[in-house]
Each structure stands twice: as C-alpha cells, then as structure tokens.
Amino acid sequence: MRASHRFVFGLLIFLAAGIGASRLLSRESLAAPAQKSSVAPATQSMVDRGRYLVENVAMCEECHTPRDANGDLDESRRLQGAPIWILPVHPNPNWGMNAPPLAGFGGYTDEQGQEILEKGVGPNGLAVRQPMHIYHMNHADAQAIIAYLRSLPGTYPH
Ligand code: HEC
Structure with missing residues (x-):
C-alpha cells in the first residue's frame, strides 16, 4: 500500500x-x-502612441500643465508641473496640491513610472493622492507614455 x-x-x-x-x-x-x-x-510608434494617450485619452495636461491668467493651458510650459486648481467637494487632508513636472520624466525611473501608471503607487510606496487618478494601465500603455514623456525636452528633478 x-x-x-x-x-x-x-x-x-x-x-x-x-x-x-x-x-x-x-x-x-x-x-x-x-x-x-x-x-x-516600435520605438517611434511607442512614442506616438504615448502622445496619443497623454493628449487625448488620459488628459495628463489638464493637471500637469500650468494655466495662464485666462485659465487656458499654457502650452509654452507643457507638462512642466502645475498647482492644482480643483478642490474636493468635501475637505480632504490627503489631497495633492501640486502636479509634478512630467516633461523629460527625469524624476522617475521606468520602474517607478510603471508602478504609478499600472498600480497607482508612488516611489514612496504610498498610493498617489487625488486628484491624480489611480490608473490601472496595461504594461504596453504605461511604457508608451513613459517613452513619450522622455522624448519631451526637460529633465526636471522630482
Ligand atoms: C486630475 C488631475 C491629474 C491628471 C489628469 C493626471 N495627474 Fe498625475 N498627478 C496629479 C497630482 C495632483 C499629483 C500629485 C499626487 C500626490 O501628491 O500624491 C500627480 C502625480 C503624478 C506623478 C507622480 C506620482 C508620485 O507619487 O510621485 C506622476 C508620474 C504623474 N502624476 C503622471 C501622470 C500622467 C502620466 C498622467 C496622464 C496619464 C497624469 N499624471 C494625469 C494630478 C493629475
């Protein structure tokens, strides 16, 4: 047995x-x-796809590009970081008041960018704060966005 x-x-x-x-x-x-x-x-097509996602789908500019006196996006400072102008309906002490610069993506490694865009977790290990979205992008989309942001002029410290 x-x-x-x-x-x-x-x-x-x-x-x-x-x-x-x-x-x-x-x-x-x-x-x-x-x-x-x-x-x-695919490098150039990744960058093109990233641009499309940033500009037309995820609308990163709405928060990460500063605005001029009329409230229009200041295209001369595209994706260079901006104060947040939307406030929560109910006070939220954990509200992000500043959208950091993204042009050049110099403040982040690829891995950090992927964690942020695929899981909504920042380099400090905490969930990114509202009004930034907790995105659950697929890996290819996150990579395309990172490739596009790196193609933009400017490497800004985080
Ligand atoms: C509705 C406004 C809004 C939109 C749209 C938005 N963000 Fe953000 N983003 C923020 C704010 C506010 C912060 C700061 C969050 C914090 O302080 O935790 C932020 C933070 C970040 C960070 C840094 C996260 C960290 O923890 O360091 C990255 C990278 C980022 N956003 C990339 C993007 C990308 C790429 C897009 C488009 C795909 C995007 N964001 C769209 C508002 C926004």
Missing part, C-alpha cells in the same frame, strides 16, 4: 513538473515574437 502511494505521489510530482516546464516553454515561445515586434522597430 505504502509503496504504491509513494509511486502515485511520485507520478503526480513528475506530471506537475512536466506541466510546469511545458508552460514555461510555451510562454517563452509566445514571448519571443511579441518582443521582436514591440521593441526594435
């Missing part, structure tokens, strides 16, 4: 290891062509 139990147990481990290995292999074979198409030739 015992011996056959051991045999069954061994067989299960053998099978599990086999399934694990084949999963890994298939993941690798899936990842290889995807990497080829998204890394080498």
Whole structure:
C-alpha cells in the first residue's frame, strides 16, 4: 500500500513538473515574437502612441500643465508641473496640491513610472493622492507614455 502511494505521489510530482516546464516553454515561445515586434522597430510608434494617450485619452495636461491668467493651458510650459486648481467637494487632508513636472520624466525611473501608471503607487510606496487618478494601465500603455514623456525636452528633478 505504502509503496504504491509513494509511486502515485511520485507520478503526480513528475506530471506537475512536466506541466510546469511545458508552460514555461510555451510562454517563452509566445514571448519571443511579441518582443521582436514591440521593441526594435516600435520605438517611434511607442512614442506616438504615448502622445496619443497623454493628449487625448488620459488628459495628463489638464493637471500637469500650468494655466495662464485666462485659465487656458499654457502650452509654452507643457507638462512642466502645475498647482492644482480643483478642490474636493468635501475637505480632504490627503489631497495633492501640486502636479509634478512630467516633461523629460527625469524624476522617475521606468520602474517607478510603471508602478504609478499600472498600480497607482508612488516611489514612496504610498498610493498617489487625488486628484491624480489611480490608473490601472496595461504594461504596453504605461511604457508608451513613459517613452513619450522622455522624448519631451526637460529633465526636471522630482
Ligand atoms: C486630475 C488631475 C491629474 C491628471 C489628469 C493626471 N495627474 Fe498625475 N498627478 C496629479 C497630482 C495632483 C499629483 C500629485 C499626487 C500626490 O501628491 O500624491 C500627480 C502625480 C503624478 C506623478 C507622480 C506620482 C508620485 O507619487 O510621485 C506622476 C508620474 C504623474 N502624476 C503622471 C501622470 C500622467 C502620466 C498622467 C496622464 C496619464 C497624469 N499624471 C494625469 C494630478 C493629475
């Protein structure tokens, strides 16, 4: 009885290891062509996609570009950081009053940028404060946005 139990147990481990290995292999074979198409030739198209997401989808400028006396976005200081002009309906002591500069993205590593855009967690390990959104972007979108922000002039300290 015992011996056959051991045999069954061994067989299960053998099978599990086999399934694990084949999963890994298939993941690798899936990842290889995807990497080829998204890394080498895609740099400019990543930047273009990032621009589209920043300007037309996520509207980062609404908060991260300062405004002129008329309340219009001051395009000469695009994405250079701005005081926040929206206030919460109910007082919130944890409200972000300043949107930091994004042009050049000099204040952040790629990993920090990804944490912010994919999980809403800042470099200090805390959730980014409202009114900044807690984005749950997919990895490709976050990478595209970071690539675009890095393509802009200006490396501002965080
Ligand atoms: C509604 C206003 C608003 C919009 C839109 C917005 N942000 Fe922010 N963002 C803020 C505020 C306010 C902060 C400061 C938050 C804080 O102090 O925790 C911030 C912080 C950040 C930070 C720094 C986070 C940290 O913890 O250091 C990054 C990076 C950032 N935003 C990128 C972006 C990007 C990229 C977009 C567009 C995809 C965007 N933001 C859209 C308001 C906004």
